[in-house]
Amino acid sequence: MVIHAPRPQSGNQPILGESTEKSSDFKQRHIGPNADDMQQMLDVLGMSSVDALINQTVPQSIRLSRALNLPEALSEYAAVAKLKDIALKNQIFRSFIGTGYYDTITPAVIQRNILENPGWYTAYTPYQPEIAQGRLEALLNFQTMIIDLTGLEIANASLLDEATAVAEAMTMSYGICKNKANAFFVSQDCHPQTIDVLQTRARPLGIKIIIGNHQSFDFSESIFGAVLQYPASDGTVYDYRAFIEKAHAVGALVTVAADPLSLTLLTPPGEFGADIAVGSTQRFGIPLGYGGPHAAYFATKEEYKRQVPGRIVGVSKDVQGKPALRLTLQTREQHIRREKATSNICTAQVLLAVMASMYAVYHGPAGLKKIAENIHTLTVTLAAGLKHLGYKISSESFFDTIRVELVTRNLKEILADCEAQKINLRIFDETAVGISLDETTTVEDVHNLLEIFALGNEFTLPTSTSNLPLKRKSAYLTHPIFNSYHSETELLRYLHKLETKDLSLTTSMIPLGSCTMKLNATSEMIPVSWAEFAKIHPFAPQSQTQGYQILFQQLEEWLGEITGFAGISLQPNAGSQGEYAGLLVIRQYHESRGEAHRNVCLIPTSAHGTNPASAVMCGMKVVAVACDRQGNIDVDDLKAKAEKHSHELAALMVTYPSTHGVFEEAIQEICAVVHTHGGQVYMDGANMNAQVGLCRPGDIGADVCHLNLHKTFCIPHGGGGPGMGPIGVAKHLVPFLPSNPVVTIGGEQSIGAVSAAPWGSASILVISWMYIAMMGAAGLTDATKVAILNANYIAKRLEAYYPILYQGKNGYVAHECILDLRSLKKSASIEIDDIAKRLMDYGFHAPTVSWPVAGTIMVEPTESESKQELDRFCEAMISIRHEVAEIEAGKADLQDNVLKNAPHTTESLIIGEWNHPYSREQAAYPAPWTREHKFWPAVGRIDAAFGDRNFVCSCLPIDAYS
Known part of the structure; x- marks a missing residue:
């Protein structure tokens, strides 16, 4: 690990104590109070300096005795320029990889007025619905869009990605099914990242995953559920009705992972018997972003409304009887159900769901169908041309993706020509490649592909007619919302009308405890839209993503230094995912030592509701630890519980500073007690904004800590998402970090994939990179001190x-x-x-x-x-x-x-x-x-x-x- 040492500079702010680093202009813009303000605040507190306050607040026993070893702070201009140099090391190829990710065209009116608009991206989760009616309406549009396209009765207001949405469908099916089976059938035609995430999620719950061919599966083994890909990962459009009938006959629920754009042309899952439909709305105007953030969807039958993971926007009324929107049935949410939860979802992808819904509003049903038909027509033309050149197409039933059998043709030669043309294909093996077309594909692109596969031979662009099976007959998106705003003028006014109904950080402070609604600086946000970050497929060859690799390496090093940990995984794409990944790492560590029996997780009664939910999803038994009258962990009760469960103790989950907003003096003793009894300490990083530069979880005694980058490290909350929840781990846990089935990452004894993309929601990591780069060691430390002063x-x-x-x-x-x-x-x-x-x-x-x-x-x-x-x-x-x-x-x-x-x-x-x-x-x-x-x-x-x-x-x- 290479860490750049800071250079001593002059120009300190005495009010914040000694500093060895020159202050950047940005620090003065990020930190709200100026020197005079701070002095007045200190006078109210009766303190001589901010450092004097910190000495009274943070226990000396855990204080970091040196400055963070980070690069010198950059100005906003210099940081943007440096990141641009890094971005230019990424190569933008035309992606035909597919596998659930497609290039798309983000309408400029949506990019500028939603994605790049702080009125949308700085709002908080709509728990106070009276001042969140704008995004709630946009999310209701999203739900309506999904209900219409899938042919099911209800939908939620988005999940994280397709793979984890399938995993949520599996655990929901497990909870609902009454046939007492513990096996889940997974079609071999599902995307590889989906299969891997399912295996990760199933393992701690004792669920058996059966991967097989849906056409030959004989149901001799009892299953509680199944998942089918529609269209399949290789592009084939299967008629699943016979399989679903057989599954229902044995009491199993069937999930269909469906591409929503294809559903404008294909029979929707709800019409051929699916119980649950999930998928990604990424191709509805949301950039690839090297894997995220994107908005997944989840739809099902109304009878399962109390089991649906995530958030559902519902229609109610206000005191005047006027229709009003709110998050409905909240008692089924993970953080409320705690250890009774069957979900690892406590968040959503609101900003991206809003974009996807507005993409449908802008294009309308006719516009979406036209896009889908154009993609399909080009795919039919490509398939016909390849067959004319002597290639075999594995299926005649497809929407936008074909698998090409190379027969005697040379894969290396084809790939070399692709690279020369800056084209990426999906490689199945030495004898087959996949080609997926999308909204950005043109006739010229099809011509280029046929040129490559012609290997220098002459060819003509053929004409061909569609043979699309299972054609959709039902109407969709008939509501006036999807048929009224097709001009930019009308959509712009609609977006603005909704924006003005929402209170965001553009209006006033949002003083939410434990949610850290701080500045999301414009300079941090600008690179998210750069094509060099936005137009990269998550499974593009790493030789084309050197800019991203530099970004990841530097961010991991910086976060490692800030937290005191030896290894960082950037894969978890939400705080709940970070909790889950961290606990799975602990679980895998115990198993590697022959101590799989360690399954007790101690959790203070003051903990976040997500903590016990995550522990249960990891197959752990939750044992509550009492808190004393001052709100601190009752150390005597902790010792008693640790002693009682010494043989089975897996972990303690602790938030620091505590959920009650204080630095517990006994934190090192607490960690030592757990370690004495063979357990590991998981630290919830929700309150990391009080630690950066002052103390480090790794030094305090934590073995794992998740970091809410959407809190401490300035990724905006986006009205309820996106977020990022990477984990830091001690040296002995590095071998267990998350992996990916397509891209080689993670530890030698990895827990598997916890998210679909290798680096989670990679494109928004640039925000945290910019924040740390512009603040530097002194700026980050001063930010922590002022956060404590302000409170x-x-x-x-x-x-x-x-x-x-x-x-x-x-x-x-x-x-x-x-x-x-x-x-x-x-x-x-x-x-x-x-x-x-x-x-x-x-x-x-x-x-x-x-x-x-x-x-x-x-x-x-x-x-x-x-x-x-x-x-x-x-x-x-x-x-x-x-x-x-x-x-x-x-x-x-x-x-x-x-x-x-x-x-x-x-x-x-x-x-x-x-x-x-x-x-x-x-x-x-x-x-x-x-x-x-x-x-x-x-x-x-x-x-x-x-x-x-x-x-x-x-x-x-x-x-x-x-």
Whole structure:
């Protein structure tokens, strides 16, 4: 591992303590408070310097005694230029590889106004739906699109990638099926990455994977489910009806992994008996990006709505009876079901699902069909030409992909000509190649391919007619949404209308605890759209992706230095995937030592709900560890549980700083206890923003840590996704890191693939590369210090109004603080939701509500927010406390008050009579800044229960919105 040493420079900021590195211009732009602001904040805290505060907050026993060994910080201009040099080392070939990934044309209006628009990419998950109606509508469009194309009854609002979507279908089928079988049939015609991910997911659950030919499988062995590829990986379009009938006869559920574009021409899975349909919407205008991020889909029957993984957008109504959208049936989600979860999904790919849905809105049903027909016609022409040249096509039933048997032709000669023409084909073996056409393919491309396969012989471009089987007869995308916005003017206005309904970081701070909604700088985002990163197929030869390899190598080195770990895997493409991969590594480590019996995972009661869910998905038994009154892990209880389960102890999952927002003093002792009993320590990296540059998980005693790059390292949340959750591991765990069946990566004793693409959502790794490159060691450390300063400043300002639930031994919090609101229910009948909704009237998104303690809010300001913004938030919270006091004193009505009726929409203020005992002015303009710029919620408070009782997850008639 090569680490570039920083060069000592002058020009330090005394307010942040000593530094050996020159500050970059970017650091001053990333960190919100300036030197004067910080001094004022320190005065409020009674501190002489930021370092003095850090010394009181972070235990000295775990402090890093040196600066991080990272390259010198670059300016924004220099970082972009350096990354461009790296990007140019990637070669853009015309990709005919297919295998679930296709080049596509992203409409410029969608690229500029969604993908590159902070109004869309800086929003948070729509857990506060009144201020998220825009993306919720776009996601409802996505669900409707999937329901229509698949012919099934319900769909969710996206999953991570096709392979993990199939894995989710397998575990859902396992939970639903009543025939007590433990075997799952996988068609040999599925994509190789899908098969590998399924094998990884099945192993810890004791599920047997049967890979075989669906045409000859005799069902002599009982199965609970099966998955079929449609069209098959080699392009063949099979009629699966007979197989599905036989599967249903033995009580098994059948999943069909279907290409959605093909479904504009082919009979949809729901019409030939599939129970579940999954796939990727990547070719709906989402760049290849060397594997991601992309939006997978999941559709099934309504009877399974409470078992569906991920998020479902549902239609409900607000207090005025107006249709309103929200995430529905949330009690089935992974982080809520905890150890009862059957899913490894706690997130989505919202930004990409929005793009895919708008691609369908823009083109409409006729436009999508035209694209599909053009692709198919060109494929038919290519197949006819190859047969004319003497090649054998393995199937006459295909949509866009053909397998070409070379017979006596020389593969090396063909590949050499392909390389000369900058063309990539899929190589099955020495005797066969695959060719997949896509939206970008032209007649000239087909001509070039035939020239190559002609090996210098003369040929003519033949004419041929389609012989497409299983032709679709049913209509799709008939809703007006998909038939109204085909001009750029209309789509632009529609996109803008939706954007203005959503609160994002372009409006105000989003102070969510544990979610770290910090600056996603424009300079970090720009390279995502560069063709050198965006137009690369994930299975392109590594000789063509040297730029990406340099990016990965440097980012792995930097993250290794930041965390203190020997190895990094960039493959997990979500935080939950990182948790899962980290625990699988631990599991595999124990197995390699002949200790497969170690299956107990200790998890504190304060842990993220995803922690126990991930442990169960890894085949582990969850044992809860108590927390004391200060919110810290009860060390005595930990010791007792570790002793009791010493022989079976596999791991401890611990979040640091704790989920309660403090640096636990006993963390090293906690790690030592687990190691003494033969276990490994998994550290949840959700709160890494309080560690970078100050301490390192690897030094503290952790063996594995996942890193939320969409939190600490500036990949934006995208309205609920994408994210990245790479893991760092200690030296003894490096041999077990994830691999890929197509590209050689990972450890010698790898756990297998956890995501479809070798490096997960590779294209957004450029964001984190840019952030670290521009911040440097001193900048990253200063960011951590200011995050802690900002949190303590908020805690100090608000402690006279709301009790601070947990603090460290010296009375300070880490990077977030928990405000206790529980007494307000008794004193004023005010619920936590009342305060969350009233904050919308002040122009703020609520902090994290009722987690990790019910009746509290957890606030994380991050380092990127200015003192002025922090003060606005504090003033809003203080003003709300005064509003509560009015109720407590009997001056405001117990039920009809500004909090119970929040949020207030323009419609509720203007239309009809005003019968409330408070004024319109108090409702609408509770703070001075709301008069200067007002963010209006699109709907009033939503009736969540109504939406659950009246389940609707597709677009309503257009007049319902008028």
